[in-house]
Every structure is written in C-alpha cells, then in structure tokens.
Amino acid sequence: MDLLSYDFMQRALLVALLTGLMAPAIGTYVVQRRLALLGDGLGHIAIAGVGLALLTQSQPLPTAVVVAVLGGVLVELLRQRGRASGDVGLAILFYGGLAAGVLMAGITGAGAGALSQYLFGSLTSLTPADVVVVAVLTAVVLVPALGLSPQLFAVCADEDHARVLGLPVRTLNFLVVVLAAVAVTVSMRTVGLLLVSALMVVPVAASQGVVRGFRAGLLAAMGIGALVAVGGAVGSFYADVAPGALIVLIAIAVFVATWPLAAVLERRRRTSGGA
Template identity: 40%
Template sequence: MIVDILFSDFFGRALAGGVLIGITAPLIGIFLVLRRLSMIGDTLAHVTIAGVALGFLINLYPLAAGLVFAVLASFAIEKLRKAYKSYAELSIAIIMSGGVALASLFFTLGMGYNTDVMSYLFGSIYTLDSTDLMVVGGVTVVVIVVISLFFKEFFLLSFEEDAASVSGLPVRMLNMLLTVLTALVISTAIKIVGALLVSALLTIPVAISLLIARSFKSSVIFAVVISEIAVVIGLVIAGIWNLAPGATIVLLLIAMLILTMVGKRKFSS
C-alpha cells in the first residue's frame, strides 16, 4: 500500500510541485533574510489567502486570484516603504492587516467555500493538478531567469542599498522586482505548504545555510539543497504515515536547524 501511494499520480504531482518550490523559496528567501524582510512572507501569504477566498467567491481560478492579490500587495509594500523610510517595517504590518481583514470579509461572504480556502491555509499538496503544476513551473522559470540575470545587483542591494544607489544601480526597479518575485513564489507555494507555513520555507533553509556556508554563493546553493532534502524526505514521511505534508516539511527543517546548531557548537568548542 505504501508503494502504491509513493508511485501514484497524485504523489508524483505533489513531489514535482514540492521540488519546484524547494528551488524558488530559498532563492528568494536568502535576499529577504539578508535585507531583514523575513516577515514579508507572512504578509503576502495572508494577502494571497484573501485573493484565493475571492476566487472561490466569484468562481475564478483561486491560485490566479491569489497571485494577482499578492503582486498588487507587493507594489503597495514598496510604495509604503518609500513613504516610511525610517520605519520600513510599517509597510509590512499595514499590508498584513489589510490582507487579514479582506480574507475575513470574504470568508464571511462565502461561508460555503470556507473548507476549500482552509486547504490553502494549511496546504494541500496532494490535490495539485496539471494547471497548478504549470503555474508553479512558470513561476520557477521566471525566478531562476531573473535571479541569474540580476544576481550581482541583488547581492549588492541586500548588503548595502545606499552603495548600490550611489553606484548607479536602478535600486527602485530592483526592489520592486524582488518584491514581485516574492509575491509570485508565495502565491504559488501556499497550496503546497500552506499560508501559515510558507514563511518557514523562505527562511529556515537560509538560516541553516548561513551557519555552514563560507561565501554568499555557497549559502545560496546550501539553502536550495537543504530545502530540497526537507521537501522530498518530508513528503515521503508524510505519505507513508499519513501526516500533514506542509507541517512535516517545516518540522523537518526545524530539526535540521537544531542539529546544525548543535553540530556547529560541538565542532567550534
């Protein structure tokens, strides 16, 4: 029976979607962590849920509605960050509040759809269909291409935004581009790990890689590898013991982080 599950079509789609998100989440996450914008993941996830709820309400493809909401929220965050330069975290708090409020409103209006929307809160990777995989795959290609083209620019922006501006880089455009990419990744990841856990996939692999990597490039590679290990092993464990896939992946990442911290302490002492 276990073999039947692991080799079933739905598990194959789940694994494919998980592997794709396992690439894009840490690729974006490392720039967010270095810029101290880790909480932007939770913010855009809440806004995406509002879009998903509206999608169910008006009979529109939920992931597409959530993606549109996330991208619009990313533009709003950048606008607010510019308005409150000394209090940039205010933009995240304001947009998160708006996202939660809209989601609550749409929940109230569409009581019959609450069960469907709840699957996006906690993840429903086993229900991925071919359309979902196409969307996730498209976002993965976009993220990889953009990061490859602007890797040096994003690197400089993450460590010293003022220096990047002085050197003539289009800081405003790069900030917007990174925020939009974050919105795309989060809006496609919520069906895989859930809105409540998506931030973990953005940050925990990066947190582990920063403990063991000796350069920025190696930290990027380690983050992606760690993410993929957690996704694949987590999905297999969840499939065998009938556990929640998103929660299993995140708890596995936390266990890996603890083991890395303990191991580093032992080797350094």
C-alpha cells in the same frame, strides 16, 4: 518506490521539489534585507486573493499571485516612504488581507473550511494544470533570483553603494518583493500560506552556518529547501499528516542539526583564518 505509482503523488512531489528550490532562493535576499517576516505578510495578502478567487469562481493560484504581487508593490512603496508610517501601514495591509480573504470565502458559503487547504497546504489535490502553473512561476522566480544574484546581492547588502554603482536600485528592490510575492503564492499549495515564510527563511538560516559566502549560501539553502520539501511530502504520505506542517518541522530540525556543525566550522575558520 510505490508512492510514485500514484499520479497525484508524482505531481505532489514535483511541486514540493519546485517550491523547495524556489522559496529559499528568494528568501536569501529577503533575509539579507532583514525582512524575514515579509513572506508572512505577503501570505496574509495572498489569502485575500484566494477569497477573491472563491468569490468570483476563478482559478485560486493566478488570482492569488496577482493580489499578492499588488500587495508586495504596496509594501515596498510603504517601505521606501519611510519606516515610521510603513510599520503600521504594513500591519494594516497584512491583517486587512487576511480578514478580506476570510470574509470573501464566507460570502461564498464555503466558509473558512474552503480556505484551509491554502492556509495549511494540500499537495495531493493538485491538478496537472496546477503543476504547469507552478513550473512556469518557479522559472519566473528562479531565473532572476540566480541570473541577477550579483546585482540583487549588492542592493540587499549595501543600498547606498549600489546606487553609486549606478544600479537601478528601486527596480531591483521592487523585483525582490514581487518575486517573494510570487514565491509565497506558489508555495501555498505545498506548505500553506501560514507557514510559507518558514520555507523562505529556515533553509537560509540553516545554510548560513555551514557554508562560506553569499552565493554558496544561496545554493545550499535551495538544496536544503528541496530536501525538506520533498522529504516532508513523502513523510506526509506515509504518516497521513498535513505536508506543510511536516515540511516546516523538518526544516527546523535541519536548522537545529546544523548548530553543532556550524560551531565546529566557525572555530576552525577563526583559528585557521587568523588576521
């Protein structure tokens, strides 16, 4: 393939592959906890991190990771304190993050234009150092997301039962949010912060119709995520469109394509499973 002869394209495809694997891995737990829009909120907070990096002329990715993780911890604290205050608190936090990011980017004189590569993704401008950071952070997310999957499953499925099992439920809840914050920020160069939540949620939704079981669903979602991310990156190279938008639309197309398959499988299971 001639597109692999370009160094920038090799980096783009590698990062697309890594984020495609990582985002649905943590997205599985986020969806199970019914926090499908959490990724969106964390993306908004990460924008403040990008703005801060532009303002202080530091590296956007590490700065945004730190800001998003701090935001994620705050979100979880609000959630644990109770829903009523949490709902409004979350909204303020999310829009505050977006506004602060745009404001800080504006102060630097770069304006919102400088933010756009983070808002919509820009795979082709990755440096080798970016790739290293993405690879390390992918490992940081995937090792606990896969290694602690029984524990995280138990907490996301039934928090009270997990507590009576003696699991460190609070810590595991924070872990999910922190890993989601890392995944969101790492994905900002691939799909962009505005669309990152789609890569966390849509492959999970697509896999749940066609595979049986939680762990199989987790692995299938990672496979679908990797496929659509790499497919979208390749497609964006040839079609010369924004990779983020194409990746998300391919993911949604896969989700829609699984419907008839899911319906057939469902009917077969119901008739063969019985009671």
